[in-house]
Amino acid sequence: MAERLGVSEGMIRQRIKRMRDAGVLSLRGLINPDILPDRQIVILGAKVASSKQLAQKAEEVAALPDVLSVFIVSGRFDIMIELLLDSHRGLVQFLTEELSKVEGIQSTESFVTLRNYSKFV
Helix, strand or coil: CHHHHCCCHHHHHHHHHHHHHCCCCCCCCCCCHHHCCCEEEEEEEEEECCHHHHHHHHHHHHCCCCEEEEEECCCCCCEEEEEEEECCCHHHHHHHHHHHHCCCEEEEEEEECCCCCCCCC
């Protein structure tokens, strides 16, 4: 990277450190979920009982195990939830043991991914 930008490696390290310290940049290793045996990506669309609680419910869901990301969206759902679950009984366990703890989730619809393209988690 330094060579490509025409600067020293130290300068790159300093800039990255400053951006990480400022909360602008986060670095992490990602893998292709298709190579994980017995794991799958599931997308859940969820409706929230009260739109006043949208942000609060999204934050509660985001804190649950196996949740990769949560989005407040427009359309027929209020929030979309991206999960990385055990492919055997992971969805059932998430719905009955985790998501059921979040009061105010009115209904869900699940979308089990069959194959991923350009997706890393």
